[in-house]
Amino acid sequence: MDFLNIFANALGEIVSPTTAAYALASLGLAVHFGFTGLLNFGQAGFMAIGAYGFAIPTLLWDVPFVVGVLIAVVGSVIFALLLGIPTLRLRADYLAIVTIAAAEIIRYVVTTNELTEITGSANGLAAFEGGFYAMNPIPRGTYNFGLTSMNERDLWIRVVAWSLVALCCLLVFLLMRSPWGRILKGIREDENAVRSLGKNVYSYKMQSLIFGGLLGTFAGMIFTLPRGAVQPANYQTELTFFLWTCLLLGGMATVLGPVVGAMIFWVVLSLTQGLLYGAIEAGYITFLTTTQAGQLRYILVGVALMLLMIFRPQGVLGNKKELVFA
Amino acid sequence: MLAMPKLVRPLGTLLALLAIITGIILSAPPSLASTTSPEPTSGATSAPAEPSRYKISGVLRNTDGPVAGVRITATGEGFSGEATTGENGTWSIGVPAQGTYQVEVDVSTLPEGVNLAKGTPNPREVTFTNTSNAAAVFPLGEGIVVQSASFGEIFVERLIAGLSFGLLLALASVGLSLIYGTTGLTNFAHGEMVTLGAVLMFGFSVAGFPIWLAMLLGVALGGAFGWIQDGWLWKPLRRRGTALIPMMIISIGLALAVRYTILFNFGGATQQLPGASSPILELGTISISRNTLISLVVSLVVIVMIALLLLKTRLGKATRAVADNPALAAASGIDVDRVIRIVWTVGGVLAALGGILWAYYRPGVTFNMGQQILLLVFAGVILGGLGTVFGALVGSVLVGLFVELSTLWLVADLKYVGALLIMIVVLLFRPQGILGRRERVG
Numbered sequence: 107m108d109f110l111n112i113f114a115n116a117l118g119e120i121v122s123p124t125t126a127a128y129a130l131a132s133l134g135l136a137v138h139f140g141f142t143g144l145l146n147f148g149q150a151g152f153m154a155i156g157a158y159g160f161a162i163p164t165l166l167w168d169v170p171f172v173v174g175v176l177i178a179v180v181g182s183v184i185f186a187l188l189l190g191i192p193t194l195r196l197r198a199d200y201l202a203i204v205t206i207a208a209a210e211i212i213r214y215v216v217t218t219n220e221l222t223e224i225t226g227s228a229n230g231l232a233a234f235e236g237g238f239y240a241m242n243p244i245p246r247g248t249y250n251f252g253l254t255s256m257n258e259r260d261l262w263i264r265v266v267a268w269s270l271v272a273l274c275c276l277l278v279f280l281l282m283r284s285p286w287g288r289i290l291k292g293i294r295e296d297e298n299a300v301r302s303l304g305k306n307v308y309s310y311k312m313q314s315l316i317f318g319g320l321l322g323t324f325a326g327m328i329f330t331l332p333r334g335a336v337q338p339a340n341y342q343t344e345l346t347f348f349l350w351t352c353l354l355l356g357g358m359a360t361v362l363g364p365v366v367g368a369m370i371f372w373v374v375l376s377l378t379q380g381l382l383y384g385a386i387e388a389g390y391i392t393f394l395t396t397t398q399a400g401q402l403r404y405i406l407v408g409v410a411l412m413l414l415m416i417f418r419p420q421g422v423l424g425n426k427k428e429l430v431f432a
Numbered sequence: 433m434l435a436m437p438k439l440v441r442p443l444g445t446l447l448a449l450l451a452i453i454t455g456i457i458l459s460a461p462p463s464l465a466s467t468t469s470p471e472p473t474s475g476a477t478s479a480p481a482e483p484s485r486y487k488i489s490g491v492l493r494n495t496d497g498p499v500a501g502v503r504i505t506a507t508g509e510g511f512s513g514e515a516t517t518g519e520n521g522t523w524s525i526g527v528p529a530q531g532t533y534q535v536e537v538d539v540s541t542l543p544e545g546v547n548l549a550k551g552t553p554n555p556r557e558v559t560f561t562n563t564s565n566a567a568a569v570f571p572l573g574e575g576i577v578v579q580s581a582s583f584g585e586i587f588v589e590r591l592i593a594g595l596s597f598g599l600l601l602a603l604a605s606v607g608l609s610l611i612y613g614t615t616g617l618t619n620f621a622h623g624e625m626v627t628l629g630a631v632l633m634f635g636f637s638v639a640g641f642p643i644w645l646a647m648l649l650g651v652a653l654g655g656a657f658g659w660i661q662d663g664w665l666w667k668p669l670r671r672r673g674t675a676l677i678p679m680m681i682i683s684i685g686l687a688l689a690v691r692y693t694i695l696f697n698f699g700g701a702t703q704q705l706p707g708a709s710s711p712i713l714e715l716g717t718i719s720i721s722r723n724t725l726i727s728l729v730v731s732l733v734v735i736v737m738i739a740l741l742l743l744k745t746r747l748g749k750a751t752r753a754v755a756d757n758p759a760l761a762a763a764s765g766i767d768v769d770r771v772i773r774i775v776w777t778v779g780g781v782l783a784a785l786g787g788i789l790w791a792y793y794r795p796g797v798t799f800n801m802g803q804q805i806l807l808l809v810f811a812g813v814i815l816g817g818l819g820t821v822f823g824a825l826v827g828s829v830l831v832g833l834f835v836e837l838s839t840l841w842l843v844a845d846l847k848y849v850g851a852l853l854i855m856i857v858v859l860l861f862r863p864q865g866i867l868g869r870r871e872r873v874g
Contacts (some may be wrong), residue, residue, distance in 0.1 A: 199618045
């Protein structure tokens with residue numbers, strides 16, 4: 107077993123663009139749930155809108171990169187409005203079910219054979235990332251960083267992804283210290299108290315839904331760019347639940363919690379995969395196939411989510427006083 | 433033993449499936465493709481010797497596996513060739529040049545009960561220019577009859593299928609609604625309770641048990657799973673005073689853990705329960721699969737029994753009391769924990785039975801079959817009113833009817849979208865649902 111390689115891979119996950127995408131989408135969930143108390147189970151839908159909203163115009167009309175991003179952003183805002191109007195006045199679990207249903211509706215719509223010309227149906231879309239890599243200022247070559255090395259494309263997506271994560275973290279941090287953020291936290295603690303102060307709770311909730319959804323939309327783009335392909339199967343409800351695991355792992359009402367949570371999530375997944383596969387190939391484990399080893403990790407994710415909720419609901423970085431639920 | 437998959441023809445699954453394409457389409461530009469190609473470029477001049485430099489290929493699959501022995505022809509560019517799908521459903525026709533070809537499936541060679549999905553062009557055009565490989569998709573559906581049945585007949589057939597589907601949804605949603613009503617928990621692991629019933633029945637029937645015993649054992653163990661869940665997980669959590677939202681997230685964790693545990697043991701393939709291929713009964717001009725009818729009767733009988741249990745017995749009265757106000761029920765001497773335990777057990781039984789019927793309806797057992805209908809179950813429960821048992825029943829039947837009837841106008845792969853949209857629209861205008869009471873909305 108090549109332990110060095112396994113650990114290098116696991117550490118590489120800390121800065122991988124997928125981790126950045128998970129961190130960003132979980133940060134959106136932190137805004138929704140941790141700071142406002144909105145139970146959004148449809149973050150995968152926002153991510154799908156980011157990916158498809160960017161990929162479809164790029165492929166269909168050949169729009170520049172920035173225009174593609176803007177179209178995705180507009181799509182995400184419209185989606186948040188459509189979701190929020192029927193549900194933000196209702197109790198939390200209604201929002202949960204409606205958001206999960208809406209995310210699935212998006213997935214069914216992009217999967218249908220009727221729209222194959224536009225969405226590529228189950229095969230998805232590919233070859234739309236040219237505009238992004240054309241902006242790459244990093245010269246061609248291989249760059250070494252201790253244990254790992256990468257080419258200029260890998261480096262560029264990582265730089266952009268993590269800059270975006272840092273920027274969004276700063277933005278969320280500043281917003282949550284502002285009067286606007288205090289009102290959101292007030293809504294989380296006691297909606298009626300905030301209403302009695304003359305604030306329009308419905309409007310603030312809607313703003314929070316749009317803002318957190320936008321973070322998910324950007325995450326969707328970051329998720330899909332390094333793959334160079336977008337497929338509906340990537341945006342199932344399980345994606346949302348993994349994001350929730352990241353959020354709860356790090357701490358739901360913190361700014362850095364989702365980032366730390368996403369890093370832990372991917373490092374642990376990579377580490378367990380490396381160790382299990384290594385042990386199977388070396389013949390230490392004979393009762394598992396590599397496919398089963400992959401499935402075993404997701405059983406552990408589910409169990410971890412349960413244990414986390416039962417024994418440490420505030421997560422790694424969280425403060426128990428800031429829990430949405432007592 | 434690898435038996436040829438025999439296909440049931442449940443009227444419900446209008447589009448059961450599709451053809452997946454494995455033809456790898458090289459998306460690289462032609463110049464790049466030719467320079468990176470390992471083939472010697474001089475081979476092009478001696479092409480006549482190897483006619484299969486360019487290929488049209490695909491895989492013909494149905495819900496439960498590849499379809500073998502189907503003749504497919506390709507004509508065009510002054511060429512015509514044919515192929516027969518192999519044991520694993522793959523087919524490939526070598527053609528002399530790139531260009532446009534008419535690819536046709538010989539419908540008469542399709543197995544009985546399998547037809548091309550509605551609206552599939554046959555023959556269809558396949559064009560390839562920059563690639564050496566092109567793919568053609570032929571979605572297959574079940575029971576898609578090419579004959580021109582009158583609208584009224586199709587409507588009645590859909591109606592019966594929808595009723596059958598709605599009632600099996602109701603089995604799952606009555607349990608979900610009972611659990612919600614008595615404990616306040618929105619149980620995201622209910623889909624896995626549905627899957628478990630079908631998977632257990634499959635396991636027992638493979639082990640050699642007769643159908644009825646396998647079904648009984650599957651349902652009984654489904655109930656046991658509900659009992660254990662409450663005893664080992666939910667009751668201790670209630671004792672700790674865990675709030676409802678954390679419990680909901682715990683149920684998501686449980687759903688993931690159980691789903692992947694089933695996948696771990698059962699594998700990712702679709703398996704058929706015994707008797708999955710049922711004869712089609714002709715009732716006048718209407719044709720219905722026998723399984724759909726049996727499923728309809730079974731779920732109807734069980735639901736009527738549950739309704740009588742709730743309305744006529746002491747236990748039913750206690751359950752309704754706990755659902756209404758647990759504290760008050762406890763104060764009047766009702767053992768709330770015992771009632772909740774029974775509700776979880778009955779919920780597990782109903783979900784497992786629903787899962788078995790769902791496996792016959794789809795048809796097939798897979799590890800994520802419960803997850804597929806979980807949202808429809810939620811839609812039924814919300815449509816009827818969260819926490820009301822009879823609302824869940826009415827809501828589910830409406831969802832089932834809507835899903836099946838919508839296929840008259842909507843493409844089949846969007847049939848669930850309609851039901852989910854209806855749920856959202858209902859929340860907009862009548863958030864308490866059809867039978868719900870206003871104060872439950874909060």
